[in-house]
Amino acid sequence: MRYDAIIIGAGMSGLAAGIRLAMFEKRVVILEKHYVWGGLNSFYQFQGRQIDVGLHAMTNYVKRGARGKPLSRLLKQLRLRHEQLDLHEQSFSLISFPSARMRFDNDFETLRSEVRRAFPHEIEGFDALTREITNFNELDLDAPQVSAREIVQRHLREPLLQDMLFCPLMFYGSAREHDMDWDQFVVMWKSIYMEGFARPQQGVRHVLSLLTNRYRELGGELRLRAGVKRILTRENDAVGVELDSGEVIEADNILSSAGLVETARLSEPAASAAGLVPLQAVNPIAHAMGSETGKLSFTETISVLDAPPQTDATIIFFSNRDRFEYRCPDDLCDVDSGVICMPQNFKLPKPIDPLVRITNIANFAKWAALSSSGDSGVTVPKAWRDSSSGVRHPAPEPRISNLGYRGAKQHWYERSVAAVTPAHLPDFRTRVQLVDMFTPRTIKHFTGHEGGAVYGSPRKSRTGETGIKGLTIMGTDQGFLGIIGAALSGISMANRWVLKEQAVSEPAA
Amino acid sequence: MNDSDIKNAIIGIISDIAPDEDLSNLDPALRLREQIDLDSMDFLDIVMELRKRYGVNVPDTDYMQLATLDSCVNYLRDKMVGKALKV
Numbered sequence: 080m081r082y083d084a085i086i087i088g089a090g091m092s093g094l095a096a097g098i099r100l101a102m103f104e105k106r107v108v109i110l111e112k113h114y115v116w117g118g119l120n121s122f123y124q125f126q127g128r129q130i131d132v133g134l135h136a137m138t139n140y141v142k143r144g145a146r147g148k149p150l151s152r153l154l155k156q157l158r159l160r161h162e163q164l165d166l167h168e169q170s171f172s173l174i175s176f177p178s179a180r181m182r183f184d185n186d187f188e189t190l191r192s193e194v195r196r197a198f199p200h201e202i203e204g205f206d207a208l209t210r211e212i213t214n215f216n217e218l219d220l221d222a223p224q225v226s227a228r229e230i231v232q233r234h235l236r237e238p239l240l241q242d243m244l245f246c247p248l249m250f251y252g253s254a255r256e257h258d259m260d261w262d263q264f265v266v267m268w269k270s271i272y273m274e275g276f277a278r279p280q281q282g283v284r285h286v287l288s289l290l291t292n293r294y295r296e297l298g299g300e301l302r303l304r305a306g307v308k309r310i311l312t313r314e315n316d317a318v319g320v321e322l323d324s325g326e327v328i329e330a331d332n333i334l335s336s337a338g339l340v341e342t343a344r345l346s347e348p349a350a351s352a353a354g355l356v357p358l359q360a361v362n363p364i365a366h367a368m369g370s371e372t373g374k375l376s377f378t379e380t381i382s383v384l385d386a387p388p389q390t391d392a393t394i395i396f397f398s399n400r401d402r403f404e405y406r407c408p409d410d411l412c413d414v415d416s417g418v419i420c421m422p423q424n425f426k427l428p429k430p431i432d433p434l435v436r437i438t439n440i441a442n443f444a445k446w447a448a449l450s451s452s453g454d455s456g457v458t459v460p461k462a463w464r465d466s467s468s469g470v471r472h473p474a475p476e477p478r479i480s481n482l483g484y485r486g487a488k489q490h491w492y493e494r495s496v497a498a499v500t501p502a503h504l505p506d507f508r509t510r511v512q513l514v515d516m517f518t519p520r521t522i523k524h525f526t527g528h529e530g531g532a533v534y535g536s537p538r539k540s541r542t543g544e545t546g547i548k549g550l551t552i553m554g555t556d557q558g559f560l561g562i563i564g565a566a567l568s569g570i571s572m573a574n575r576w577v578l579k580e581q582a583v584s585e586p587a588a
Numbered sequence: 589m590n591d592s593d594i595k596n597a598i599i600g601i602i603s604d605i606a607p608d609e610d611l612s613n614l615d616p617a618l619r620l621r622e623q624i625d626l627d628s629m630d631f632l633d634i635v636m637e638l639r640k641r642y643g644v645n646v647p648d649t650d651y652m653q654l655a656t657l658d659s660c661v662n663y664l665r666d667k668m669v670g671k672a673l674k675v
Contacts, residue, residue, distance in 0.1 A: 103636050144608060146625045155606060156629060574632055579648075 081329045082106045084577055085320055086569075087307050087345075088336035090118025090526075091562050092554040094290040096334050096569030098157050101297035103578055108328065109299065110320070112306030116291055118336065118526055119533055119555075120562055122284045125515050128432055130381060131282040132517070132525075133533070135394060135420035135436060138251065138270040139563040140166060140185055140277035148274060149563050156570045157293065165285055166277035167426045169393035174243045175503045176398050181243060185275030198240045208234040213273075217265040227264035228257070242403035247271055247396040249405040250418050250438065252560060254373045254534035256406040263558070270561060276394065278425040286562065306527075310335075310342070310550065312349035317549035320345075332577045336554035336569070339536045340529050342545065349547055373532025374407045376519035378441040380457075380495045383514070387433040388507040393424040397503045411446060412439045412491045414498040435507060437495045443519035443530045451484035457492045457516045463508040488516050534560065543572045551576045589668040594661045597673055601637040605630055616657035638664075641674050 084100050086093045089111035100107040115121055120133040141148045143161035154161060171184040179197050183190035191209075195202045208231060216222070228241075235241050245259075248267040253259045259267070279285035291301065306323040310333060319329035335342040343350040398404075398416040405416070417439040423431050482490065492514060500506045519531030528535070535555035543551040551572050559568035589597070599611050602624070609624040620626055626634075631651060638644045644667045646654070653663035 103640060147627065151625075152627070152629060156633070158604065158607075160607070570629075574629065578636060579632065 080108075082108050083330060084108075084332040084334060084573075085110060085328060085330040086334045086336070087320070087342075088118055088554070089113075089116035089291075089301060089303070090336055090554065091120055091286075091290075091565035092336045092557075092559075092569035092572075093118070093334070094287070094294055094569070095153075095157060095566035096553060096573040097294045097299045097301070098290065098297060099570050099573040100577060101294055101299035102158070104298075105577065107299050108330075109294070109301045110305040110307055110322070110328075111301070111303050112323070112527060113525055114304050116301070116303070117283065117287050119522075119528065120283050120287075120565075121525070122282065122287070126513055128383060128513075129282065129284065130515065131284070131422075133283065135418070135422060135438075136169065136276040136278050136425070137164075137166065137283075137286075137563060138267075138274065138276060138561045140168060140275040149270070149567055150274070153563055153566050153570065156574075157290075157566075159289070159293070163289055165279040165281070167280065167428070169276040169278075170391050170424050170426060172247070172276065172394040172396065173392045173503075174246055174396045176239065176243055176246075176401055176403070178239060178401050179243065183272060185277075187273050190272055194240070198237055201235055201237055201240055204234040204236065205240075212265050212268050215262070215265050217262045217269070219262075222262060225261040227259040227261045230261050231264075239401055242398070242401070245405075246398060246403050246416070247418075249403075250396060252375075252534040253405065254375060254532065254539075254555070255537045256374060263560070266560065266564070270564070276425075278422060278427070280427050280429060280431075282422070283562070290566075307337075307345060310346040310349075312346060312547060312550075315349060315352070315546075315548055317346070317547055331549050333550045334553055334569070334572055334576070335550065336552075336565075338528050338532070338554070339538065339540060339552055339556035341527060342550070342552055346545070346547060346550060350545075373528075373530050373534060373536050374443075375405075375534060376441050376443040376446075376522060376531035377438050377533055378412050378446075378491060378495070378516065378518050379436060379438045380492045381515045382435045382437075382496065382507070382511045384433040384435065384507060384510040385512050386510050387423055388421065388435055388510070389505040390421065391424060392419075392504070393421060395419040395499075395503050397499060399498060399502065405440065408440055408442050410442065411487055412441045412495065414439050414491070414495045416440070417495070417499075419499055419503065435496075435504075437499055439491075439495055441519050441531075443523070443532075446484070446487070446519045446531075447523075449482060449484040449487050456485075457488050457514045459511050459514055460493060463511060484518075484520070488518065492516050543568075543576060589671050589673060591661050591665065593673040594664050594668055595657055597638075597642065597668070598634070598657060598660050598664075600673075600675065601634055601641070602626070604637070605633045614657060616661075619655050620657065621655070642668060642671050644668065644671075 083105040084107045086109040089109045097109045122131050139149045141150050145151050174181045181193040194205045307320045308323045309321045311319045317333045420436040423433045522531035539558040540552045541558050543557045553568045553572040557568045635646045654660050
């Protein structure tokens with residue numbers, strides 16, 4: 080079978096790229112190895128409830144009619160109307176540290192007033208930083224990479240303020256420990272502080288249905304349970320793929336959202352052969368084969384409650400230490416910082432099941448090393464059920480060597496909840512009915528992303544180039560983050576490497 | 589296709605690409621980007637739609653010819669000979 084383009088992965092970037100290509104009458108097939116679409120932003124059913132995987136919120140929220148913003152460009156490129164996304168804004172978010180708390184929402188002025196209130200001596204520096212961010216063109220793919228910490232430190236002196244501002248941006252997200260590339264920092268600052276958070280009534284599933292329906296209406300093909308075993312090349316040219324089933328599909332263009340490292344693995348030996356020059360811009364793939372698997376993965380605990388927790392905050396970015404640490408933990412999880420999300424606190428027209436979702440950084444290697452056997456579900460601790468007993472006791476410290484996967488999940492679930500309540504929100508443990516949890520292993524299992532690295536490899540291919548002709552990377556390893564970012568990545572890569580190339584080289588019919 | 593049709597062909601394409609824009613009072617002598625919110629991604633789409641609807645090829649070196657409605661008409665006049673306006 081021959082197509083104009085093969086897209087690997089039916090996540091946000093794959094679906095958006097597919098729509099662009101199908102819109103301009105290219106023969107395109109999206110190959111997804113899982114039995115459901117969505118990738119890192121998928122969804123599943125758990126005991127009769129629909130749960131979203133991945134991002135708790137869509138970032139980059141702007142109202143209908145906003146000009147030149149990422150969301151508006153996405154709507155135009157995919158020929159969607161704002162209302163079709165059914166976006167409802169957050170109430171507000173908190174940045175909650177031991178020595179200070181600041182609130183922000185979809186109006187940047189709120190954050191600015193909070194900075195002025197909590198750190199009055201830093202307001203001029205904050206304004207100067209904001210100006211530098213506003214004036215920076217983060218879309219310039221050729222700008223050299225600079226440390227965000229370095230630039231922020233030129234404007235702000237207070238480490239607590241710096242860490243509080245970095246915290247949400249790192250969690251939403253940085254593939255790198257401790258610091259971010261300045262251009263990524265700018266992208267995240269604009270997406271989160273200057274634009275904002277929103278969510279469809281039905282969660283991410285709604286956006287996925289919209290995109291898959293549009294794609295199919297335009298004539299695109301989508302194949303589930305169709306994992307790619309190998310990317311086929313002839314000399315330095317991509318010519319097609321071989322599926323796990325052995326079926327071969329040919330195309331001149333392959334757009335892969337599997338990740339840089341993962342794509343490199345699929346395209347060996349051409350990847351190594353193409354990688355003679357150690358410059359990431361020319362051949363990121365060869366470099367990726369080294370130790371570039373992303374180090375940062377996460378656990379997420381999901382507690383379904385029978386009554387909402389007593390907070391109106393939509394999202395709480397927290398740290399139990401004034402010095403914020405964003406690094407792969409030595410232990411299985413770092414429960415002392417993370418993100419708490421209460422999706423029912425978006426301004427939704429209809430109420431949804433109250434949840435408390437807690438995300439923490441996790442050590443993939445340690446989770447992968449645990450022995451697993453049988454059911455690995457998590458249960459609501461008995462002590463919590465018995466409300467008269469109170470819920471003061473954290474789970475005892477087990478010896479790690481005794482923990483299998485299931486025991487570890489149970490233990491770290493309890494620890495993740497104990498670390499946030501009552502410190503950052505009123506105690507909700509007696510209201511918990513049902514619990515689920517995913518770990519780096521879950522992420523790797525369902526998405527194939529190495530190391531469960533949600534934000535990909537620290538080394539990105541900003542142009543999408545791999546050094547192999549006809550093979551392009553898109554998604555988090557091309558540098559764009561979040562639902563909107565990933566979709567824009569797919570759109571830009573489809574435009575640049577398939578539509579534009581063909582428009583230039585082929586005569587019209 | 590006559591000049592008036594060519595102008596309508598372009599406006600028709602723009603209205604699909606930028607549905608929220610008011611295209612009723614466009615000044616044909618002024619740059620399109622100064623009157624409505626069109627960026628380089630949108631210009632690529634105009635070119636792709638010309639190709640898709642009318643079989644017309646516009647190489648990137650000619651993109652600047654599409655800056656105003658008048659320049660679009662002048663540039664496309666020969667290329668649109670024998671083609672019918674698609675509504």
